[in-house]
Amino acid sequence: MADSKSAGSGATRPGRRAIVERIFDHNADTRSLFLRSPDSPPVSFVPGQFISISIPLSDETRTRAYTIASSPEDGEPFEICFNRVRGGRGVDYLFGCDTGDELSFTGPFGLFTLDRPPESELVFVAIGTGIAPIRPMLRRLLASRFAHPFHLLYGASDEAHLLYRSELEGWTHAHRHFALELVTAPAAAAPDEIYDRIRAIVASRWVKSDTVRARQFYICGVGPGVLGIRDLLRSSGYERRSVKYEQW
Ligand SMILES: Cc1cc2nc3c(=O)[nH]c(=O)nc-3n(C[C@H](O)[C@H](O)[C@H](O)COP(=O)(O)OP(=O)(O)OC[C@H]3O[C@@H](n4cnc5c(N)ncnc54)[C@H](O)[C@@H]3O)c2cc1C
Structure with missing residues (x-):
């Protein structure tokens, strides 16, 4: 599962x-x-982190992660970006939100982050809304x-x-x-194509095309295709820690 998913339950933290x-x-x-959060202090995060939104459905309250797609330097309002999912009742709730509505969340959380740039070439691989982090x-x-x-190698189903x-x-x-x-x-x-x-x-x-294995990778998308890219790189000589990923 995603490296950062386990860091994000936030169940015991105040919303x-x-x-x-x-x-x-x-x-x-x-x-x-x-x-925009009316609570203080302002929301503080590192590029790549997500918030866990509490979603009240008629028969359950579910918690779903949404990555902050804007930059810390921008301050608030901060942005989350999401797409519809077949049968996805959580995200359907978010599509039903209007301006002025209030959401409850915990976080930000996550270890799939880039705070200080490393001293190496970087390759980002994003698919669809995986561009958010x-x-x-x-x-x-x-x-x-x-x-x-x-x-940045960025793929999507269509333009x-x-x-x-x-x-x-x-x-x-x-x-x-x-x-x-x-x-x-x-x-x-x-x-999956x-x-x-x-x-x-x-x-x-x-x-x-070369034997350089000093690059670092950041990969984000949905489902097992993310793991396929991760495994390709890790089995080709890149160090485990050099291939960071987040799978939704
Ligand atoms: C760390 C993390 C960060 C995330 N950030 C984002 C984000 O920024 N934007 C976003 O749209 N989603 C994001 N997600 C996915 C999001 O949390 C929900 O899983 C998604 O919105 C579906 O929730 P649901 O309750 O509607 O559907 P569910 O009933 O929970 O259905 C989930 C199914 O949809 C698949 N799925 C999850 N996300 C997507 C997607 N984006 N497109 C297609 N299928 C998907 C799952 O693999 C699963 O099979 C993130 C997930 C994690 C773990």
Whole structure:
């Protein structure tokens, strides 16, 4: 399971409130909520962390993790970004929220983070809303004097699901060390096909084409495809700690 999932139950911690200040629809099934906490101190987090939202359904209260997609430097409101899931009653509740509504959450939590840039090349691999933790990490690197190459390989089912695209493309002009590669699945592809494509690119670029194993990887997406990419890298000579991942 995700490296950071175990760090995030937060069951015994007191909850905080967040008010929905703004709503933004990225596409037909992906939405961002911009949240402001009326409680003090202000919400403080490290790029990559998530909050655990308490979701009151008619027959249960479930807790679901949502990553903070904005940057600590931005302060509040902070942003969470999520997509509809088949049968996903938790996320359906969030889609039903309106501006002014109040949510209860604990956190931020999580170890899938990038606080201080390391002294090595970095490769970020994101699929769909898996860009959420990676976006503030990239912002942190862009704001620092990071002197190593850093790449984002970002895949989605189709063009409409490549989130924050113009922002990401703008960063390639602003930072000479940043490289972006966008990948989509062919029309009518099976849901997992994007993971197969991404895995093939990772294999050809960072496994087969050289013997360098000093890079660090951050991988985020949904389901076993994330583990497939992780295992490919770890079994190819990259150290375990150099391949960080978060699987939703
Ligand atoms: C550390 C962490 C951070 C997360 N951050 C985000 C986030 O920023 N944005 C976000 O959309 N989700 C995120 N998730 C997933 C989120 O917590 C919920 O699992 C998701 O919204 C579905 O919850 P549900 O109660 O509606 O559905 P459930 O009934 O719990 O159904 C869950 C099923 O949906 C799958 N699933 C989970 N997330 C997705 C997804 N995004 N797309 C497709 N299938 C999915 C699960 O693998 C599982 O099979 C995160 C999960 C973890 C563990």
